[in-house]
Amino acid sequence: MKTIARVIVFGALLSIGSARALTVAYTTEGPMMRDARLVKFVGPQIGGPIAALPDMEKGGAHRLSVRLTSKYFSEDKSFLYLIEFDVQQRVTDRDSGKVLFATLAKWYSWGIVPSEAELRKNITELIAGKVNTWHPE
Secondary structure, eight states: OEEEEEEEEEHHHHSTTOOOEEEEEEEEESSTTTTHHHHHHHGGGOOGGGGGSOOGGGTOOEEEEEEEEEEEETTTTEEEEEEEEEEEEEEEOTTTOOEEEEEEEEEEEEEEESSHHHHHHHHHHHHHHTGGGOOOO
16 A cells, blocks of 8 residues: 655744745555654654755745655564655756656665664654755755
């Protein structure tokens, strides 16, 4: 089952007094953190320079794509996961006029975890160590 949600993470959640926002696209596939759970967990953690990117609805050209894929293994009661974060820039193909998204930066983490709590810990470390420290050029 694949769940796709598109939300806006408002700058007010990320820094006091900021009117800027970042467009974030979420995709989950598999049993872990489906539906709005990934949105509720990741959204408030996004901060730093990446959070200052303007919302695409207000003329911004960037978005953060978050994809979580997971699979449950009943033999050892564990989950295999892959979490990916991509900073993407909107570009328009000159010939066809199609809007495409080019990846400017990408971070990922994968592994086998016994529970969602371990997955959340790994996602938090990836966001704090990589995603929130990225600087736009």
